[in-house]
Amino acid sequence: xxxxxxxxxxxxxxxxxxxxxxxxxxxxxxxxxxxxxxxxxxxxxxxxxxxxxxxxxxxxxxxxxxxxxxxxxxxxxxxxxxxxxxxxxxxxxxxxxxxxxxxxxxxxxxxxxxxxxxxxxxxxxxxxxxxxxxxxxxxxxxxxxxxxxxxxxxxxxxxxxxxxxxxxxxxxxxxxxxxxxxxxxxxxxxxxxxxxxxxxxxxxxxxxxxxxxxxxxxxxxxxxxxxxxxxxxxxxxxxxxxxxxxxxxxxxxxxxxxxxxxxxxxxxxxxxxxxxxxxxxxxxxxxxxxxxxxxxxxxxxxxxxxxxxxxxxxxxxxxxxxxxxxxxxxxxxxxxxxxxxxxxxxxxxxxxxxxxxxxxxxxxxxxx
Amino acid sequence: xxxxxxxxxxxxxxxxxxxxxxxxxxxxxxxxxxxxxxxxxxxxxxxxxxxxxxxxxxxxxxxxxxxxxxxxxxxxxxxxxxxxxxxxxxxxxxxxxxxxxxxxxxxxxxxxxxxxxxxxxxxxxxxxxxxxxxxxxxxxxxxxxxxxxxxxxxxxxxxxxxxxxxxxxxxxxxxxxxxxxxxxxxxxxxxxxxxxxxxxxxxxxxxxxxxxxxxxxxxxxxxxxxxxxxxxxxxxxxxxxxxxxxxxxxxxxxxxxxxxxxxxxxxxxxxxxxxxxxxxxxxxxxxxxxxxxxxxxxxxxxxxxxxxxxxxxxxxxxxxxxxxxxxxxxxxxxxxxxxxxxxxxxxxxxxxxxxxxxxxxxxxxxxxxxxxxxxxxxxxxxxxxxxxxxxxxxxxxxxxxxxxxxxxxxxxxxxxxxxxxxxxxxxxxxxxxxxxxxxxxxxxxxxxxxx
Numbered sequence: 052x053x054x055x056x057x058x059x060x061x062x063x064x065x066x067x068x069x070x071x072x073x074x075x076x077x078x079x080x081x082x083x084x085x086x087x088x089x090x091x092x093x094x095x096x097x098x099x100x101x102x103x104x105x106x107x108x109x110x111x112x113x114x115x116x117x118x119x120x121x122x123x124x125x126x127x128x129x130x131x132x133x134x135x136x137x138x139x140x141x142x143x144x145x146x147x148x149x150x151x152x153x154x155x156x157x158x159x160x161x162x163x164x165x166x167x168x169x170x171x172x173x174x175x176x177x178x179x180x181x182x183x184x185x186x187x188x189x190x191x192x193x194x195x196x197x198x199x200x201x202x203x204x205x206x207x208x209x210x211x212x213x214x215x216x217x218x219x220x221x222x223x224x225x226x227x228x229x230x231x232x233x234x235x236x237x238x239x240x241x242x243x244x245x246x247x248x249x250x251x252x253x254x255x256x257x258x259x260x261x262x263x264x265x266x267x268x269x270x271x272x273x274x275x276x277x278x279x280x281x282x283x284x285x286x287x288x289x290x291x292x293x294x295x296x297x298x299x300x301x302x303x304x305x306x307x308x309x310x311x312x313x314x315x316x317x318x319x320x321x322x323x324x325x326x327x328x329x330x331x332x333x334x335x336x337x338x339x340x341x342x343x344x345x346x347x348x349x350x351x352x353x354x355x356x357x358x359x360x361x362x363x364x365x366x367x368x369x370x371x372x373x374x375x376x377x378x379x380x381x382x383x384x385x386x387x388x389x390x391x392x393x394x395x396x397x398x399x400x401x402x403x404x405x406x407x408x409x410x411x412x413x414x415x416x417x418x419x
Numbered sequence: 420x421x422x423x424x425x426x427x428x429x430x431x432x433x434x435x436x437x438x439x440x441x442x443x444x445x446x447x448x449x450x451x452x453x454x455x456x457x458x459x460x461x462x463x464x465x466x467x468x469x470x471x472x473x474x475x476x477x478x479x480x481x482x483x484x485x486x487x488x489x490x491x492x493x494x495x496x497x498x499x500x501x502x503x504x505x506x507x508x509x510x511x512x513x514x515x516x517x518x519x520x521x522x523x524x525x526x527x528x529x530x531x532x533x534x535x536x537x538x539x540x541x542x543x544x545x546x547x548x549x550x551x552x553x554x555x556x557x558x559x560x561x562x563x564x565x566x567x568x569x570x571x572x573x574x575x576x577x578x579x580x581x582x583x584x585x586x587x588x589x590x591x592x593x594x595x596x597x598x599x600x601x602x603x604x605x606x607x608x609x610x611x612x613x614x615x616x617x618x619x620x621x622x623x624x625x626x627x628x629x630x631x632x633x634x635x636x637x638x639x640x641x642x643x644x645x646x647x648x649x650x651x652x653x654x655x656x657x658x659x660x661x662x663x664x665x666x667x668x669x670x671x672x673x674x675x676x677x678x679x680x681x682x683x684x685x686x687x688x689x690x691x692x693x694x695x696x697x698x699x700x701x702x703x704x705x706x707x708x709x710x711x712x713x714x715x716x717x718x719x720x721x722x723x724x725x726x727x728x729x730x731x732x733x734x735x736x737x738x739x740x741x742x743x744x745x746x747x748x749x750x751x752x753x754x755x756x757x758x759x760x761x762x763x764x765x766x767x768x769x770x771x772x773x774x775x776x777x778x779x780x781x782x783x784x785x786x787x788x789x790x791x792x793x794x795x796x797x798x799x800x801x802x803x804x805x806x807x808x809x810x811x812x813x814x815x816x817x818x819x820x821x822x823x824x825x826x827x828x829x830x831x832x833x834x835x836x837x838x839x840x841x842x843x844x845x846x847x848x849x850x851x852x853x854x855x856x857x858x859x860x861x862x863x864x865x866x867x868x869x870x
Contacts, residue, residue, distance in 0.1 A: 094575070113578070139582070141575065157579055180579065200576065225573055239571040240556055259562035263542070265555035265571050287552040307561075312549075321548035326574070389574035390552060392597065393581050 077385065079363035082405035085122075085382075087130040089402055090114045093384035095142045096404065098375040103149030106375050107131070108382060110404060111140030117154045117164065122380065122406065134164050134171045141180060147188040151209075153195055155184035161197050163209050174209045177201050183227040185234070189248055196252070198224030198236055206252055216252060220244070230271045233279040233296070237266035243284070245296060260284075261292035261307055270330040272337060272353070283339055283353070285327030291341060293353050306356070311343030326390055329371050335378040338413045342369035342383050344390040355416040367400065374409060381409035535559055536614060539566075543612040553604045568607040570600070 078084060089112035099107040106122040117140050119131045138158030145152055152164040153174070161175035161184050175181065179201035187194050187206070194215055195207045200223040205214040222239040229235075233255075234246040241260035246252050260266065264286045274280040281295035289311045298304035313323040325344035332339045338359060342348045346365035351358050365385050372383040386402035387395065423439030425431040431441065539559045546557075554572035556565040577597070584593035844859035 113582075139579065180575075182575070222571070223573075223576075239573070241558065241565060241571075260558075261561050263558045263561050265552065265573065267573070287555050289551065321545070324545070324549035324551040326552055389578040389581075391550075392577070393593075396581075 076364075076366040077401070077403060078405060079365060080405070080407065082407045083126045083128070085110075085120055085128045085404040085406060087118070087120075088404050089116060089118060089386075091139075091398070091402065092386040092388065093371055093402055093404060094140060096371045096373045096382050096384055097143045097145055097152075098373055098380070098382065100145050100147055100149050101376040102147065106380060107149075108375075108404070108406075109143045109145070109152050110371075110384065111143045111154055111156075112386075112402070113139040115139055115156070117143060117152070119152070119166070122375075126406065128406070132166065132169055134162070134169075136160070136162065138180065141182050142184045144184050144186050146186050147193075153184045153186060155181035155197055157181075159199070161195065161207075163195075174212075175205060175207045175214070176212070177203065177205065179223070182224050183236075185227060185229040187229055187231060187234075187248055187252070189231055189250075191250065196227070196229060196234065198227045200224065202238075204236060204246075204252075218246075218252065218254065221257075225266050226269045228269050228271045228282065230273065230279040233271060235269050235271055235282045237269045237284060239265070241266060245282075256296075258294070261294055261305060262286040262288070262290055264288040264290075267326055268329050270332055270339070272332045272339070283330045283332070285330050285341060287326035289324040289327065289343065291327055291330065291351075308351070308356070310341055310349055310351075310358075311345050311347065313345065325368075326388070328369060328388055329373075329383075331372050331374050331381075333374055333378045333409065333413045334376060336413050336415055338415050340372055340374070340381060340383075340409075340413070342372040344368040344388055346385070348372060348381075348383050350413050352415045357416055359414075359416070360412055367402075378413065379408065379410045381407045381413075383407070540612050540614060543608045547608055547612075554600060566611070568610070569604070572600070 085108070089110060091112050091114035093110050093112045095111045097109045099105070099109075108120045108122055108128070109117060110120075111117045115136050115138060117134045117136070119133070120128045121131050122128050134154065136154065136156035136158050138156045140154050140156045142155040143152060150166060152166060153161060154164060154171075155161045155175075157180040159177045159180055160173045161177075161181050162171045163174045164171040174195060175184075175197045177197065177199035179199050181197050181199045183196075183198040185196045187196055192215075193208075195209060196204065197207065198204050198220070202220045202223055204218040204220055204224065204227075206216040206218075208215050220236065220238050221242045221244075225237050225239055227234065227236040229248070232248040234248055234252065236242075236244050236246065238244070241262065241264075243258040243260050243266070245255045245258060247255040262284060265288075266284060267287050268285040269282055271279045271282045281293065281298075284292045284294060286292075290307050290309050292305070292307040294305050295301070311325040311327055313325075314320050323345070327341050327343050329342045330339055337354070338350060338352045340348055340350050346368050347362045348369055349358060349361040367385045368388045368390055369383050370386050370388040372381065374381055382404060384402070384404045387397070387400065389396070420438075420440040423431050423437050423441055426437065426439070426441040431437050431439075542557065542559065546553075552574065554570055554577065556569045556571045558565045580596075581590075581593055584590050844861065845864075847853055847859050848863045
């Protein structure tokens with residue numbers, strides 16, 4: 052089944068998902084399952100950049116490993132390599148030339164994995180687990196940015212063991228995103244900071260949180276000229292805020308929308324509200340995907356302010372998602388995200404990564 | 420023209436027709452210098468009698484600040500939930516805590532406040548019934564500071580704790596801690612839902628802050644300031660305040676070492692360290708010059724020495740054992756605040772006390788970053804005093820603080836000069852705990868704050 056280039060959509064699954072004990076509901080959307088998926092919850096996913104021919108997927112998991120697959124056009128996934136940390140891996144990212152993968156872990160370090168030699172060396176050190184890692188490629192410098200629960204944001208030249216720069220955060224870093232020259236970091240206590248990365252990283256603005264609860268995930272989006280212009284911020288309360296950095300009319304341009312809740316239209320029964328675990332923007336269309344603890348993913352058009360699609364419900368939360376470089380593949384991971392505490396943790400349960408053809412479903416609503 | 424004595428007392432019968440001068444009542448241009456003296460005179464006479472007229476005057480001077488909380492009138496109705504940052508600057512920053520917070524409000528304000536309170540109740544109900552993640556901070560109005568009493572723990576942090584305890588075969592303490600957290604959360608939610616008197620007071624105060632405070636102060640920083648307000652009212656309930664102190668990465672946590680969260684003492688307080696352009700108030704810490712790219716540790720690491728406040732707060736180090744929320748409010752000795760760590764750390768809980776440094780109510784002393792009201796004369800400038808415009812925006816607070824600096828001049832807004840306190844009040848401030856019924860309504864004097 053070809054993943055790319057064809058217009059045949061996958062079509063949604065027609066299986067009922069309620070209460071049937073015999074049907075296995077782990078893949079109601081009938082998407083492609085990645086082979087040899089990790090043994091524990093997947094915390095992060097990342098596709099290779101366009102500089103690398105083909106598509107390679109990296110996933111970090113709570114089993115302390117980072118795995119790499121090659122995703123072929125036919126949809127076949129071939130496990131390629133694996134590296135280990137001494138603690139769960141919380142974030143992964145690629146270098147811009149596709150030769151290195153950076154991994155951030157609860158063991159308070161970040162490593163650089165050279166894929167060609169399959170060697171990984173430590174490049175960063177923090178005092179607490181490293182939650183986010185991003186590669187910054189600026190005209191006059193390149194570095195790795197790591198955000199940690201030790202309330203610092205550190206920038207590393209991979210050749211040196213001490214950071215190029217350390218920025219203090221008001222609270223623990225929960226999520227971050229980078230699209231040069233802009234970086235956004237969301238911290239605990241509803242902190243939100245935007246950085247500008249030209250010349251050297253510096254804090255640009257602190258923003259009052261448009262959300263009322265804990266920040267969970269953030270993703271930067273670009274404008275029509277391909278410049279980063281704002282970000283989407285997700286919280287644990289089933290809500291995403293779209294925020295522009297310099298909008299002509301903030302009150303009207305910035306908005307929030309509810310997502311990942313049950314009982315959408317039924318207002319009498321109390322809703323179940325789920326956390327938004329990940330947000331990803333389609334690199335071509337500019338539409339976004341959100342994945343939540345309810346085990347669903349949704350596609351949205353933020354300009355038309357409409358929902359494009361919601362998936363069927365998986366039997367596990369969806370903990371991470373990402374698009375490949377040309378937006379043809381949408382990958383999402385089905386694994387437990389601890390949203391209900393330790394009681395619902397089943398180490399035996401299989402964790403999946405699914406791949407979906409994203410070329411068609413994420414086209415923006417036409418405003419002809 | 421003679422100054423009208425009656426007007427100063429707030430009881431001039433002629434009003435505008437009066438032949439004598441009513442200082443400051445002549446509109447904004449009415450001369451700032453003059454009212455400075457009169458305003459203090461006014462203060463002494465009576466808070467409640469401050470003329471409505473004063474509130475019309477948009478002046479960043481101490482004059483408007485002296486208008487008491489309760490008696491002030493917002494001329495522009497703040498729109499609930501949204502905050503146009505441009506318009507409402509420079510108004511009513513006077514936190515005359517000495518004013519009775521129950522003072523009557525205009526109907527508009529009352530309505531807004533009611534909406535706020537109802538919104539909170541509703542949010543709490545939804546939170547409980549929806550099964551959403553418990554360990555999250557909460558703010559009733561977006562873009563506004565958090566309400567105290569909630570701790571922010573991400574699922575990953577909790578999970579990491581689980582794994583760590585599992586490997587050390589100590590699952591029971593994990594379970595206990597989680598249970599403790601859940602109980603705290605539930606208590607807090609119930610508190611807010613039931614909106615008892617003290618909560619109402621706190622929330623009213625909160626509302627005042629929301630409407631008067633510049634919106635540019637955000638999350639972690641302003642929250643510290645809010646604690647003070649919340650504390651004032653929560654004292655009565657003796658309820659477990661789920662470590663509001665914790666929540667703000669604040670000072671107390673120095674001793675909370677939980678396995679997953681090494682205490683990072685080197686992280687100095689928030690607001691200081693980002694901008695490369697200006698000097699941090701921690702003069703000792705940074706070299707003063709912007710850390711060039713490539714030179715080692717910019718502000719973060721270096722600040723460890725100077726940070727009088729050890730600011731790290733590992734996520735789990737809180738949990739007040741049953742006792743006394745009041746204790747934590749003391750400006751005095753930290754020993755009073757019994758922040759036992761409920762078993763998260765492998766260390767015995769009692770260890771947590773003692774080395775906690777003072778600013779439990781970091782609102783006033785706690786480093787700098789709090790809501791722009793860094794204690795005058797203390798080392799830390801807040802971000803507001805920095806020239807860099809964007810970092811904290813052009814908040815009204817910054818202009819009024821740094822520019823006019825009258826907020827410190829008048830003193831009776833944030834800090835009461837010692838001589839203005841009664842003996843009883845002084846005693847209260849100096850004791851470890853506030854005694855119910857004797858809690859001073861004025862802010863504490865600067866000198867008593869332990870930094």
